[in-house]
Every structure is written in C-alpha cells, then in structure tokens.
Amino acid sequence: MNAIKTPSIVVVREGEDYFCEEDVQLPYRLVRNLGHGHSAIVEMVEDVNTGSVFARKVFSLNVPRTERKRIFDNEIKIIRRLAPHHHIIRVFATYVAKREAGLILHPVADSGDLATFLRDFKEAKAAQLVQPERTKVFESSFGCLASGLAFMHRQKIRHKDIKPHNILIHQGSVIYTDFGYSLDHSAIGRSTTTGKPQAFTRLYCAPEVSDHSPRNSKSDIFSLGCVFLEILFVLYEELVPPNSGECYHESLETSRLRSSLQGLNRLGMITSDMLHPRPDDRLSAEEITSKLKEYEAGRFCAKCKAFMLPEVEELPDAPVPPSLTGPSFRSMPGDQNTPQRMSFNPSGILQRDTRDDLDLHPLLPPPSRFRPPANLNSADPIAHFYNHDPRSIVRTRNSSVLHSREFKSKEISERRSDHKKHMLKHNKYFKCDIPNCTRKGKGFTTIYDLSRHEKTVHRIGAKGIFYQCASETCRNKGKTWARLEIFKQHLDMMHWDEDEQELIRRSVYCPDTPPSMAEPARPAHQTAPSAIV
Template sequence: MVRNSSPRDISSEAEAIAQEIQGHKNAKFATKVIEILHDINHQEHIVSVLEAGVTDYWLPIPRHNTMPPRLDFSPCQAFINQQWLLLEKSFELNQSHVPLNTQAMSENDGKRLPNTLTYEKYLGEGGAGIVVEVQAVGGTSYALKRFSRKAEYIEAKNQLRSIKEEIEILKKIDHTHCIKFMGSYGDVKDIGVVMHPIADCNMDTFLNNFNHRDPNNRMILANFFGCLANALMYLHYEVDIRHKDIKPQNILVKGDKVILTDFGMSLDWSDQGHTTTREEERRSPVYCAPEAAREQPRNRKSDIWSLGCVFLEMSAVLRGWPSNFVKKILIDNYDRQNFRDCPDGIHDAISTLREGGASYSYNPPELEWIEHMLQMENEERWTSKELQLAISQSRATPPFCGICCKRSEPIWDSELTDGMQRGEDAQSAGAAVAWKTEPASLYDNKTMKWQSVNVGRDNGVSGAWISQRLVDMYHLEPHPTSQRATLDVGGHTFVADAVVGVTFIFDTANETETADCWVVPAQFDLLIGNTDQSG
C-alpha cells in the first residue's frame, strides 16, 4: 500500500490510532490481533477491526470470509498468513484462552484435540457442542466441551462474541461448588473449553435414581441445599453475576458433592439475536421466573425462583416421593409444565409434602425456605444471603448444609439486602463459609497418578482427616488402630479408628505434603487440622 503522508502526518495518525486502541473495550482481548496488524503494516485497520468485534478468540482465522467485509481481500490474506507466527504451539491448562497453531493439534479417528490432551470417552451433548472426557499430561481427567466453529463473518461474530463473554465469566468463578474453568483454546475447526471436575451425573439423574432406603443418601441430598445456596450467594455477591439458567440438568453431582455448571455455556452459540423471546426458548422456561414471561427486568432474585423450583423437587425426593412428584401435580391437575404458570400447583405440592413423607414421617424445615423463594412477585422473594443464613442456622437432622459451607455460628449481618451495590463488602458476603478450601492433587499409589481433590485447613480441629469416598475412589489402604479419634465440625460428629497415609500437593505450591489421615464418611475431601494433637 502506498501512503502519500508526510512523516509529521504519519506520526499524528499513529498517535491518534494508539489513543483509540487504548480506550477501546476490545483492546485487552485482542493483543495478538493488534500485533498481527502491526506486523503486516496495516495499523490503519486496527480500530475498525476492533469495532467489528474481532478479538484473539477469533484466532486462528480459518479463511478470509471470516474477517469483517470492510477489510479488503489483500489485508485479510496477509493477516491469515502472518497469524501462524504468533500462535501457540502447545496447549497448557493455565486458566486462559490460547489460540493454537496447527502444530499443537492432532487428529485420530476423527477426534481432533490438542497434543497435550488424550481422548478418553464421549460424555454427552450440550447446546451446539459435545462434551468428552480427556486426560492431561500427568493423568488428571477433565471435561472438554468442544464447539464447531462458524466460518462466515456474521455467524462467526455472533458465536465468538458469546464464547468470549462466557469464558470471561468462567474465569471469574472460583468456588468449591461451581465448575472450574481450566483453560480454552481456539483452532481452525473448533473452540474447546476444558473444565473440572467430571461429574457422575446431573441432579435430574440423581433424583430419578435416588435410593430412598439408604439414609446416607438422604444426608447427602439434604447437604446439597446449603451448598447450592452458598454457591449462589457467592455468584451474586462476590463475582456479581447471575446464573440465568438454573435447572437440574445444570447442577452436577460428583460423589457427595454438588456443582453448579453451564453459566450460559449450554446455550446454542450459533443463534443470532438475544431478544427476550429467543432467550426464553434457550433458557428452560420450566424453571424460569414469572418476570421472564411478563417481559419484565430480571435480577438476582430470578435465580432464586429457579433454585426454588429445583429445591421443591429435591424436597419431594427427600421426603420419599418420586422425582416427578411436583411435575405430575402441575401437569395432571392443572395442565401446566412451567412452575411460574401454576402457583396453585406449587401450593398443592408444598401442602402435600408438609403433610408428611410418602413412606415415613419426615418434617424438615426446607418447605418454609422454598415458600420464600417461590413468591410470584420478584421483590417478595428472599435474597441468596437470606436463604443462606436461614439454612446455615438450621439445626435439622439430617443437616441441610455440608461441612464445607457451614459454620456453627453464622457471623454475617442478616439485614444485608439485595440492593447492595456492586463490590460492597464482598468479603463479609462469603463469611458464612467455615474455611476456604484449596484445590490440590492427591497421589494414588495404585494407578501412580495425581487425582484432583480439595483440601481445607482448620486449626480448630485436631488431626488430619480424609473422606471414606476418596479412600475408596483412589485405592488408598487404611490401617486399623487401637486408638479412636473424634471430629466435631459443622454440627457433625465423626468417630474414626483407622488411618491412611496420603501424599498431596496444593495447586499453588511446588512441594508435596504428607499426612496420616483418620478415615470418616464425611462430605469434605481432606481436612487438615492441628496435627500436633493427632493420634
């Protein structure tokens, strides 16, 4: 390209472009895009490319049709040729998005993956993508959600904008009961999002297959109420986001742990437009709040409604009824499928449940919480803070909150309301958590692989403790002792008479730690207390 500008003109133009770039909302997401345009001497297109929504999430560009039409063929082709010099040749799980060179990818039997991941098995479908299990170097398994890329500009723009937004949301989330984002990559054919852990099933399947004869299952299900409330409070007040699509299929169960997932990731990213009607179709109207049907503004309390619907189904199963108990009332008695369309059906379900269990007398307090959650008017519902406080103060048996999310005495102000401004006292919002768990890896002596776990520290207890679930899952060998140890934590009392030696390493550390842990049927993974007092 021939430019007829003087040196002074070029300098002024460059300075103006630099100022525009610095203030542009997409600039921080497009460092490689900007660098490529610099390298091919087409800086004059930087601002227009950013305005068109092109970011590093678009890389690698598969063909010139993917680029904005305002960029004529010559710069497009030069961009595509130059990009390969700046793309990564290896994919690491460092909780960031990485555009990959073709050298970083392998394809075997139609399964295209980064070289650092090994295909294990197909897990299912979600929205426009498929979910598979992969194994990383070191042996840890992850869930990979893979989406086929759109190549035409308009389709690519809509798809990749949504991908960027959702991955940026996932990057913010760090909670033991929320799915963990491990990293994502871009390829000429796919976008891949790697998450942890791999679940045993979702809540819908868990409730459908619930074994009412096992009292331990009842304790696990009861614990899920508090853990989900705690996760929702975290989302609302610590990272300031709404889930927007809470339903049983978006709640994972792994052993005795419950995990919120699909923060919009299950949406069909190839869809165009984000009108209320289209969004409604994509976001499970069965569990969607009444204000959605009225086309009224939605807020955090819209999540409360959706979780209240799920809680009502969980409550029915907890009391001995089948998983479809509530839906049968709505459909058979009122010819309705959506909770929001049938307040009388909700009332009938709660009244029937309050009368007693299907097979035994059981009267825990969760129906009162659910009534506060399923108020038709948005402003009359509880906030997630009020819900979490009520659950944490409950002294029901079985307990309605896992040890991981419960203090014996909640310490935050119950008068805090949903009107709290963004960023206000976020630390106190999460103060109901007994301890902050840290992600770590536990060494499995049989498979000789590192397995992902969560480790909590609490100097208020004695000794080191491990759940029976981990002992069974990771082939650990406990040794009976003549001594007995007692753990009192979070309203639970555990007695142990066997210990097992474990080796673990925190994700943020470089050195391994070892501990002799008492084995108990608890809802935590590893709990390290005051080991000076351990037997």
C-alpha cells in the same frame, strides 16, 4: 519426496489460554461424551501427557461465529471470577483452534448431573434399595446450592439457567456449571433485563421469564426453588409432583402443592418463599442461606460448615491470672506480629490460616476497651456479659472474636456488639410478669419483643388497629398481629388461596384497653437494650 510433518503435542498448563496453529495438536484423548447444551457439547477427555481427566466443552459450529465468541468469552470471564467458591466449576485452561474453541474444565463429575442422580435415586427407591449415601447428598445440597448462588449474586452474576442438568454431583458435593448465557451486571449496576430471553428452560423458569417481562436476580431464586422442589419430591413421599411436562410456575398456582410445602417443615416453607409468583416477594439468596444456617444447619456439606462454623480451641476453666489483667500487660494473641487464626481471602471467602495455630489463653481485653458501665451491679443479670467474657474472648490481629462456651455454641462474632446480641438469644432477660402467661419464665430477647407480646397477647397498652385472622381454616385462631405486613406474610403462607384484601378487611380488630390494663412499670432489670454497652 517431502516428509509428512508430524504435529507437535502441546503441554497444557493450568490457567493458560492457547491459540493453536495448524501444526499444533492438543494432548487430549476422548473418553466419552457427557452431554450437550444450548451452544456446546461436553466430553470427558484424558491428558495423554499427565493422565489427568477433564471435561472439555467444545462450542458448536452451528452457532454464528460472533455469538459463539461472545458466549465463549463470557463463560471464561464468569467462571474465573467465581473460582474461589467450592460449589462452582473451575476452568483449567482454554484454547482456540481453527475449527473450534473449547474450555478445559474440572472436576469431571463422578456421579453425573443432578438430573441423572435424581432419576437413579427414584429407580433404586422403586426397587426398595437403601441409599444412605445418596440421601446424605440430597440432605446437604440445599445449603450448598444456596450459598453458591449467594456468592454469585454478591459477585453481580445472574446464572439465568439454573436446573438439575446444570448442577453436577462430584464426590458427594453439588457444583454449578454452564455459565455461557449468564449475565455479569457489575458494569451496568443492575441485574434487570428486558425483552425475549436468549435461552431458558421453560420447566424451571420464573413466570416473568416465560412472559418475557422484566426480570432480575430473583429469577434465579425461582429456578433454584424448582430444583429444591425436585429434591424434596424424592425425600418426602407426602409431596405429590405435578403432571409431567407442566411448568412449575403454572402447577404451583393450580394445585395444592404450595400449601403442602408450607405444611411440610421449615425447609418446605423456605422453598415456598422462593417460588412466590411476585419476584419482589421472593427471598434473596443471602436470606435463604441465612435461614438455613439458623434453622437447618445440617443442610450444608462439611466444607461449608467449616467455613461458616470454624472450630475454636476449647478454653480452660482456670481463672485468669491477675498479672495478665493489669495495664502493663500488652502482649496478647492478635498483635501485629501474631498470625491470625481465620481470615477472609480477597474474594470474601472465610478460610482457615495455614500457619501455625495460636496457643490461645483466656485473656481479658485491655482496660481501655469494652469497659463495663460504672453503675453496673454485680448481682444484675446483665453483668453476665462482663463476668463471663474472659472465657469467651479469642483475639485475632484485626478484631475480637467472641465465642460462647457456656451454651456450647458454635457462633463466632467478630464484634462485641454482635456477641451481645447473640447472647441475648440464650439468656432472654426480659420476662412477662402476667400470671398464668404461657411464656412465663421463658423470656424474650429484647424489650421490644416483650412489649409486642404484652400488646398482642395480654392487650396491655394496645392501641389502634390489630389483626385476628378471620379465615375459617386458620390454625392460629385467637392470635393477634400488630403489624399489617407481618399479618400479610401469614396470609401468603397459610391462606394463599383466599382473597387477601377481603380477609384483611374481615380480620381488622380494635381491642378496648381498660384502665386497669395500662402498661405496668418495668422491673429494674428490664431496661432498654442501649443500657447494655
């Protein structure tokens, strides 16, 4: 009698792809089912060899074989391409067996998906339970989701099905998952697609997706805006959700939800701009991330903050020794033999160097670089850039990184020109000299901002057509806009429910500029920005 052959258990290693024969058995034990999607089921499994726990995505046999293979190959390629970002699921290994194909993914979300997380939060809130840890996850999720989507779009990837069910919560952090129907448009050069979508979720889809109109990466922005909206609903009681089952792109146009968002706070305004019915009027993922960094820095997790705001060693207040400023001194941190402190990996992610940190000192740049203008007066406020830069310069191998100590800023600039622009935001040298001006003493970042203020507020040098909002409900009565496109932004944000063209027609304003209000001569320090070298 022939002995029954026992299948051998394969050892699965990270990064490998396995084609399993009939006599090979995978080392996974089913723990529980996690859910299912358009084309696959997801299970929690344990590796019997190592005890490690993974999520196994098994592709359904109900899907035609060619379609199943396309989705399987597409998801592997995209997830591995996006692997450097910490808010995107990772592939541990893949396998193809006789009856199934699967992805071994990690991490396994310890708090489930965002939809479940939101539902549990609502139930606990209804029971009046305090949930500081869950609230913290929600507060930081906005920036993390925006940065993750910005990374996808930089890599020429459209997710195409962003929704709470496809966002995991693991150790208090959000993670994008389910890239089976995502589009890699790096080869074709554009993200626009046409025809009937292969798969989408009507509740969260953009209007152009629902209508089967041409769509592009801005469709992802709308879907992410819907996710932002659901998180805002649980954080702010003044926001009233639409009727259950009603699509967001329909409810936004038939309710006061958009105006409620715009009046909520800056985050609400950003979310409203993501949910614009016209794709071209939506913010890009990069713009959303940039706005959140600038105005809502607390909306990121600690890891994102470490990447975008790397800490710089506090520099001493002692003056620079004269011996270090002479032409003969050339050995500085950042030379070819000195390891750099921060670096970009090949995927464009800013990372901290694992080698020994530099022993930083306040060093002046070599005399041949960043030379101040010959006619610079030491009493001139512009001289601040040269008098204080020795304390702000930290050099790396490839660039001069400037860091503002005086304003206790976390801003890191890789070029001196960027540092100059950043410091202008603090110093605001350009002052309005008109008596009783509400901005007197506060100043403006550039000469152009000051000129625009004088034209719109004081009518100095005002020529041509201006705009004063004629809406009866406007909260900015008396304010003047010099540019039509900026005035249109005001109308989109504050008066979206009124006839735009009619309101523009009634808002046209042509100021009369008397001779006595001719543009005055500029003070000596209010030179054009090009004078700041």
